[in-house]
Every structure is written in C-alpha cells, then in structure tokens.
Amino acid sequence: xxxxxxxxxxxxxxxxxxxxxxxxxxxxxxxxxxxxxxxxxxxxxxxxxxxxxxxxxxxxxxxxxxxxxxxxxxxxxxxxxxxxxxxxxxxxxxxxxxxxxxxxxxxxxxxxxxxxxxx
Amino acid sequence: xxxxxxxxxxxxxxxxxxxxxxxxxxxxxxxxxxxxxxxxxxxxxxxxxxxxxxxxxxxxxxxxxxxxxxxxxxxxxxxxxxxxxxxxxxxxxxxxxxxxxxxxxxxxxxxxxxxxxxxxxxxxxxxxxxxxxxxxxxxxxxxxxxxxxxxxxxxxxx
Numbered sequence: 001x002x003x004x005x006x007x008x009x010x011x012x013x014x015x016x017x018x019x020x021x022x023x024x025x026x027x028x029x030x031x032x033x034x035x036x037x038x039x040x041x042x043x044x045x046x047x048x049x050x051x052x053x054x055x056x057x058x059x060x061x062x063x064x065x066x067x068x069x070x071x072x073x074x075x076x077x078x079x080x081x082x083x084x085x086x087x088x089x090x091x092x093x094x095x096x097x098x099x100x101x102x103x104x105x106x107x108x109x110x111x112x113x114x115x116x117x118x119x
Numbered sequence: 120x121x122x123x124x125x126x127x128x129x130x131x132x133x134x135x136x137x138x139x140x141x142x143x144x145x146x147x148x149x150x151x152x153x154x155x156x157x158x159x160x161x162x163x164x165x166x167x168x169x170x171x172x173x174x175x176x177x178x179x180x181x182x183x184x185x186x187x188x189x190x191x192x193x194x195x196x197x198x199x200x201x202x203x204x205x206x207x208x209x210x211x212x213x214x215x216x217x218x219x220x221x222x223x224x225x226x227x228x229x230x231x232x233x234x235x236x237x238x239x240x241x242x243x244x245x246x247x248x249x250x251x252x253x254x255x256x257x258x259x260x261x262x263x264x265x266x267x268x269x270x271x272x273x274x275x276x277x
Contacts, residue, residue, distance in 0.1 A: 051269045054262035058252050062228070066155055067161025068170040071177070072192030073147060075185045076138070082185075086135035086189030088176045107122050108270055113132055 078105075088112060137225050143244055145193045153218035156226055157235075158206055160250040161242055166198040202248075207243035213238040220276070229268045237262075 021116050024030075085108065092112075100106060138144060148155075155162075163170070173191040206214050217238045221233035223266040228235070242248050254260050268277045 048269055051262065051265075053269070054252075054259075057254060058228060059260055060157035061163070061252055061254075062156055065159045065166075065170070068166075068173045068192075068195045069148065069155075069162065072173060072188075072195045075192055076145075076189065078185050079189065080136065080138045081134055083139060084134050087136070094189070098123060105185050109122055111125060111132075116199070 085112070121190045142189060143193065144168050146195060147198065148203065150203060152226060153221040154203070154214070156210070156228070157218040157238070158203055158212060160204045160252075161206060161246070162199045163204050164248045164250070166195060169194045169198045177240050202256055205246050206242060210238060210241040215242050223275075230276055232263065232268055232271070237264060 019093075082105070089096055090110075126197050146274070173188060173195045176188040176191045180187045213234065215232040217231055221228070224230035239250050242250075250263060252263070256260055266277075271277045
C-alpha cells in the first residue's frame with residue numbers, strides 16, 4: 001500500500017549554521033573618505049565666502065564712487081526747497097524765524113501746505 | 120522738508136520753485152540706477168579729485184555743508200556728466216547692453232560679466248579708463264576679471 005515516505009535519497013542538508021558575512025571596507029577607509037568629502041566641501045564653501053566678500057567690496061566701491069554725485073544733487077534740491085520756504089515765509093510772515101542760535105542747517109519741523117491744491 | 124516725512128493720502132505736494140538765479144545752474148544727470156552703476160567705476164576713476172574735494176568740504180563745513188559746498192557739488196556733477204557723455208559717444212551699444220542686463224538682474228554686477236567685459240575693453244581703449252577695485256588682495260585676480268563667477272545663475276551670462 002503507498003505511504004507518504006521521504007524521497008529515496010533523503011532530503012538535502014538543512015542550513016542551520018549562521019551565515020552573516022562581514023561586509024564593507026575597513027572603518028579607517030570610511031573615515032578617510034568622510035574627511036576628504038568634508039574637506040572638499042569646506043574648501044568650496046570658503047571659496048564661495050571669499051568670492052562673496054570680493055563681490056561685496058565691488059558693490060561698496062561702486063556706491064562710494066556714486067555718493068558725491070547723488071549727494072550733490074540732493075543738496076541742490078534741499079537748498080532750493082529751503083530758499084523757497086524762506087521766501088514764502090518772508091512773504092507771509094514778514095521775516096524768517098531763527099530757531100537756533102547758529103547758522104547750521106536744521107530741517108524745519110513744520111511744512112507749510114497750500115490751502116488749495118491744484119493737482 | 121519737515122523732520123518727519125508727511126504722508127498725504129490724497130495728493131503729493133512738491134514745491135516747484137526753481138533755484139534763485141544767483142546760484143549758477145548745472146544740467147542734472149537724470150540717469151537711472153543701472154547706467155549709473157554700470158559707469159560708477161569710470162566716474163570714480165575720472166572724478167576722484169572732485170569727489171574728494173566735495174566730501175572734504177562737506178566734512179569740514181560742520182553743519183552748513185549743503186549751502187557751502189554747492190560749488191564743489193556742481194563740479195562733481197559736471198565731471199560725472201562728462202564721463203557719461205563720453206561713454207555714450209564711444210561705447211553706446213556695449214553700455215546699453217550692460218545696463219539693460221543689470222536692470223534685468225536686480226543690479227547684481229556678477230550676473231552681467233559677459234557684457235561688462237566688452238564694455239570695459241571699449242572704455243579702456245577709447246577713454247583710457249580702467250576699472251580697478253581698490254583694497255582687493257593683490258595676490259588674487261580681481262573679481263570682475265575672473266573667468267568663472269561662482270554665484271551667477273547661468274553659464275551663458277558670465
């Protein structure tokens with residue numbers, strides 16, 4: 001009568017021992033690679049910082065060269081408006097009020113505004 | 120004109136009275152920021168004595184600088200106007216391309232080196248003005264002459 005028997009040659013051997021092979025390079029190599037990548041990264045970072053400083057220097061000098069031009073223009077405008085305000089005050093009030101005891105230019109606190117604005 | 124700028128929500132008040140005729144008038148520059156930035160190093164190279172005179176006058180004036188240094192200010196404006204006029208006469212196309220590029224790039228000089236090189240070359244040949252950044256370390260190439268701009272957005276505009 002047929003029974004459920006094992007095969008005639010027997011089963012193959014079962015793996016019961018551990019198989020955990022140690023992989024990877026030596027840890028020193030990893031540290032060296034880490035150091036190399038970090039050094040390269042920091043070197044490029046420093047290059048970028050230095051270039052940024054040089055660009056900032058370029059920007060500052062271009063502004064320094066333009067400052068007298070712009071300041072002269074603004075001064076002319078300021079003098080024009082101060083003289084016009086003084087003239088208006090002399091017409092309206094009969095004289096200029098001297099706020100301080102020196103000739104230093106002081107920006108006035110109040111500005112006269114016209115009653116009827118045309119624009 | 121007052122210490123705190125007044126904010127009118129309905130109109131803008133500008134006093135348009137001109138300068139009295141006792142003060143000589145000078146034609147204003149009337150340029151926007153990109154052409155001025157583009158020409159700033161040329162203005163600085165040619166107008167150095169006038170600029171220094173003006174700033175020295177302002178420092179020495181001790182409060183009355185605005186009214187006392189008008190003469191030096193006129194000289195500064197005339198010199199810068201002459202620089203801009205010369206650049207316009209001799210290098211107009213390169214100048215225009217450079218400042219248009221600056222207008223498109225937030226006035227960042229490092230994005231527009233491609234157009235700055237021909238402009239510098241043309242100005243050096245025709246007007247004999249060289250762009251040099253003072254105070255830069257001597258052992259390195261100056262940043263506007265470097266082949267590769269690290270922070271430029273694309274390789275085509277460097």
